[in-house]
């Protein structure tokens with residue numbers, strides 16, 4: 001990797017395939033910024049719910065789009081909890097955006113072209129203004145659409161059973177009234193996979209130049225070791241090419 005240039009790592013993949021776990025581990029290890037673009041789509045779904053956009057005849061994106069012109073997202077490192085907090089219009093919504101009502105609606109938001117345009121512009125601005133050595137971004141269309149020039153592109157997959165089970169465990173750990181059953185989670189993940197891969201605009205698709213990680217049987221630690229090795233290889237190859245030139 002270029003030593004002076006900022007490094008962009010794109011992580012795309014299926015719902016609950018461990019993208020954000022891996023992205024956060026990489027960002028901690030390399031001291032890179034971390035952007036969770038799913039949180040941005042979820043925030044728009046949350047705002048839409050709060051504004052009753054999904055109710056009856058108000059389900060009309062033209063009524064809603066002007067609200068997005070003022071939207072503000074912030075990702076801030078939380079030293080105490082050792083993870084990245086997420087703020088929507090200055091309010092920490094990290095947990096609220098993972099609620100059942102948001103999860104059930106977010107795919108409808110993600111298929112609206114104007115919303116994708118607005119969020120893509122915001123994500124690109126984050127990339128341009130990154131203050132650290134680099135940035136790790138996770139989502140569905142980062143390697144293909146948002147930032148095809150990313151130096152490293154990772155595509156994450158995992159069996160539907162393991163993805164549902166891990167998500168089920170995560171929700172159980174968090175507790176609360178909002179809990180799903182395992183079957184409900186599996187159904188929702190399958191629904192979101194179908195929506196993500198079949199939508200007309202920016203569908204989830206593995207790019208030819210990405211590295212696929214199937215983490216059905218791979219722990220987060222092993223995934224991190226693997227990615228760090230790939231990054232080391234890219235760096236060494238760059239040095240070799242520089243010498244030859």
Ligand code: DC
Nearest residue numbers: 037038039041106110139140141192
């Ligand atoms: O990664 P996640 O499950 O938090 O993402 C929530 C939803 O947002 C997901 O169903 C697909 C959508 N999404 C998208 O369409 N494009 C992105 N870059 C990120 C998320």
